[in-house]
Amino acid sequence: MIWRANGGKRNREAGVTIVFIGLGLVMLLAVAGLAIDLATLYVARSEAQRAADAAALAGAEEFVTTSYSNGLMTAAQVQMLAAQQATQIGNNNLIIGRSPDLDAGNFSGTCPPSATGSGGCFNFINTSDPRITVVVQKAMPTYFMKVVGVTTVSVSATATAEAYTPSGSTPPVTTQCLKPWLLPNCDPDHPVAQGDPEANQNCKFTSGPYSGQYAENFVDPNTNTLAKPGLTPSGVVGEPLVIKPGNPQSNTISAPSQFWPVFLPTNGVFECPNCASADQQNSTSNSAALYRENIECCSTLEITCGTNTVNPIQGDMTGPTGQGVDCLIHQGNQGTGQDTISLDSSLASPFQVYAGANNPYGFTSGTPISTSDSLVILPIYDGTPLCPGNSCPSGVQVSVIGFIQMFIVNEGPPQNSVNAYVLSVSPCTSGANVPGTTSVPATAGSPIPVRLIHN
Numbered sequence: 379m380i381w382r383a384n385g386g387k388r389n390r391e392a393g394v395t396i397v398f399i400g401l402g403l404v405m406l407l408a409v410a411g412l413a414i415d416l417a418t419l420y421v422a423r424s425e426a427q428r429a430a431d432a433a434a435l436a437g438a439e440e441f442v443t444t445s446y447s448n449g450l451m452t453a454a455q456v457q458m459l460a461a462q463q464a465t466q467i468g469n470n471n472l473i474i475g476r477s478p479d480l481d482a483g484n485f486s487g488t489c490p491p492s493a494t495g496s497g498g499c500f501n502f503i504n505t506s507d508p509r510i511t512v513v514v515q516k517a518m519p520t521y522f523m524k525v526v527g528v529t530t531v532s533v534s535a536t537a538t539a540e541a542y543t544p545s546g547s548t549p550p551v552t553t554q555c556l557k558p559w560l561l562p563n564c565d566p567d568h569p570v571a572q573g574d575p576e577a578n579q580n581c582k583f584t585s586g587p588y589s590g591q592y593a594e595n596f597v598d599p600n601t602n603t604l605a606k607p608g609l610t611p612s613g614v615v616g617e618p619l620v621i622k623p624g625n626p627q628s629n630t631i632s633a634p635s636q637f638w639p640v641f642l643p644t645n646g647v648f649e650c651p652n653c654a655s656a657d658q659q660n661s662t663s664n665s666a667a668l669y670r671e672n673i674e675c676c677s678t679l680e681i682t683c684g685t686n687t688v689n690p691i692q693g694d695m696t697g698p699t700g701q702g703v704d705c706l707i708h709q710g711n712q713g714t715g716q717d718t719i720s721l722d723s724s725l726a727s728p729f730q731v732y733a734g735a736n737n738p739y740g741f742t743s744g745t746p747i748s749t750s751d752s753l754v755i756l757p758i759y760d761g762t763p764l765c766p767g768n769s770c771p772s773g774v775q776v777s778v779i780g781f782i783q784m785f786i787v788n789e790g791p792p793q794n795s796v797n798a799y800v801l802s803v804s805p806c807t808s809g810a811n812v813p814g815t816t817s818v819p820a821t822a823g824s825p826i827p828v829r830l831i832h833n
Contacts, residue, residue, distance in 0.1 A: 415523045418474065419531055422518045425473045427535035430514045431830060433468030433480060434539035437461065437498070437510040438828045441541035443729065443748070445615045445802045446508065447826060449607030450728070453502045454487070460510055461485035464498060468512060473533070478514045506543040509831070511536065542827045543804060553781055556681050557754045558642050558672035559622045559796070560688065561596070561782060562761045564631055567617045568594040568606055576605065580761040586630040593631055596758050597780040597805040604803050609728065616721045616728065617800040621756060621784060624793025625694055639699070640764075641668060641689035648675035651738070651751075653705035664689060664772075666698045673702030681757060683778050683806030690770035700794035703786065707752045708736035713788045717750040719799060729801065731785070752786045753801070780805040802826065 437460040441447060446456040461482040468480040484497025489511050491499040496516070501509040517530040564581035569588040571577070577592035596614065598605045610616040623629050626638055641664055650658055654674035657667045669691065703709065707716040715736035721728050731750045733741035741747055758780040764770060784798040804826045 415520050415531075418521070419518060419533060422474050422516070423533045423535065425471065426478065426514045426516060426533050427537070429468050429471035429473060429478045429480075430512045430535040430537035431539075432471050433464040433478075433498070433512040433514070434510055434537040434830065435828060436467035437464030437512065438508075438539035438541050439463070441508045441510075442802060442826045442828060445609075445729075447506070447541060447543045447804075448604055448615050448802050449613065450609055450615050453500070453508070456508070457485070457487060457500050457502075458482075460500070461498065464510060464512055468496075468514065473514075473516050474518065476516065476518075478516055480512070480514065507540050509538055509540040511538040537830060539828060539830050542829060553755055554678055554680055555676040555755060556642055556781075557756055558640050558669060558691075559638050559756055560640050560764070560776065561621065561638070561756050561758050563595045563597055563599070563758055563779060564593040564761070565596050565606065565614060565617075566593050566619070566631055567610065567614070570594055578761060580763075581631050583630055588630075596782065596803055599760065599779065602779075602805050602807055604805060610800075614800050614803060618787075619784070619798055619800055620795050621786075621798045622699055622796035624696055624699075624791070624795040628792075639669065639691040639695050641691065642672055642677065642681065643679060643687060647678045649678065650675035651705060664691075666695070669695055670698045670702040670705075673699070674705040681778065683780075685775055686757075686778055687773050687775050688764075689773055690764045692765075692770050694793060696793045699796065700789050703789040703794070703796055706754075707786050707788075708734065708738060709788060710736055713790050716786075716788065717747070717752045719750075719752070719785045719787070721799065729785075750785070754784050754786055754798075756782050756784060758782055758803075778806065 440460040440463050441456060444451050444456050444459060446453075464485070465480040465482045469477050471478065478496050480496045480498075484491065484493040484495060486492040486497075486499045489499035489501050491497045491511070491513055494515075496514050498510060498512040501511070513534065513536050515532060515534045517532050519530055520528055523529075523531075562581065564578055569583060569591040570593075571591055574592070576594050578595050579592065581593035583589050583591050583593065595605045597603070604614065606612070606614045608615060622638060648654075648658065648671060650671070651674060654671060657671040657674065709716040715734050717734045717737060718732050720730050720732070722730075731747050731752075733739075733743055733745045733747050735743040737743070737747075738751075757778045759776040760779050762776060764774050764776065781804045783801045783803070785801055787797045787799065789796050
């Protein structure tokens with residue numbers, strides 16, 4: 379009887395283990411499902427931040443490319459263009475295969491954003507440092523969390539970017555990829571009479587219609603600001619300029635030096651196109667091949683506002699100039715094949731670059747493009763004579779007071795002169811020569827840094 383009773387008890391406990399195992403498996407699957415959902419949401423959050431960062435940087439780039447910082451556009455005009463650019467680039471960065479759904483209509487003129495969902499806002503309080511903030515919000519579907527009634531979880535990310543234009547005593551700018559042509563602080567399109575406070579006494583017209591007059595500055599040395607903001611002819615933006623005369627001695631301005639080509643300081647590290655391979659192998663100190671390499675390639679050495687040492691080049695360098703420019707901008711025979719630029723003052727953004735037949739990045743000729751190898755940066759120096767008399771020392775110290783962004787149109791007659799348009803000017807600051815000052819690196823190919831300042 380006892381054995382039967384015990385046997386009955388054991389029969390009543392049969393299958394309990396299976397129940398516990400089943401419950402354990404359910405809990406294990408629930409935890410595993412939660413972990414998968416959380417991992418997916420973590421990836422989604424990272425991709426949302428990437429989309430916000432890309433959108434903010436693209437929007438801030440519009441502050442530079444439209445020359446807003448040079449007085450060419452109003453805040454309202456550049457806000458619309460920046461919102462459109464941020465929307466386009468941001469929506470190209472998918473979040474787990476889904477669009478961030480940025481809408482240019484959800485960007486407001488002041489921060490924080492007034493609209494809900496993905497959008498952004500602008501901060502123009504400091505006109506020298508315009509900022510754009512992008513907010514990405516996306517409802518992501520869950521998979522295993524649906525079991526407990528959670529079907530979607532919102533992920534969000536915020537990024538703020540600015541176009542930093544130095545002013546006052548703020549940190550100076552340093553930039554890479556400079557081309558080996560020093561521009562004296564002489565604006566040849568804005569002549570003024572002798573005695574005018576805006577005249578640069580080092581820049582006198584010796585011939586032509588303005589003979590006897592003086593050129594204005596690009597950068598006002600007293601205020602460290604752009605002397606002539608706005609669009610040409612009243613301003614400097616869009617101004618045509620010969621940045622390397624084929625024969626410097628034929629220049630109509632008696633600039634502080636007739637020798638504009640120089641060997642810029644370099645760390646020997648260049649990023650070069652294929653057409654510069656021979657110069658990379660054969661360039662030596664102060665050689666024609668090195669000068670061509672300075673033109674064709676991007677030197678990774680950063681040039682800072684303030685005192686720098688350069689090596690002036692005596693002679694016209696006609697052949698190396700033409701060869702280097704042809705390689706840089708992909709110019710073919712008879713001055714064709716390179717990218718082109720149109721300037722239309724009736725448009726909200728007066729500049730549009732178009733791919734040329736020799737564009738190396740796969741764009742069909744005539745396609746509107748946002749960047750080009752024809753975009754270059756040159757240093758503006760204070761005007762101290764580089765070469766006393768008719769000779770140049772091996773090394774000269776110059777004070778870089780700003781950087782100028784140019785679009786090279788071509789090289790051509792006379793004697794392979796290099797022709798370009800001014801797109802923007804970035805003056806240095808009064809903090810440029812302060813020992814120990816930390817410089818702000820500019821984007822390669824731009825005189826104005828575009829940077830994320832918060833994310």
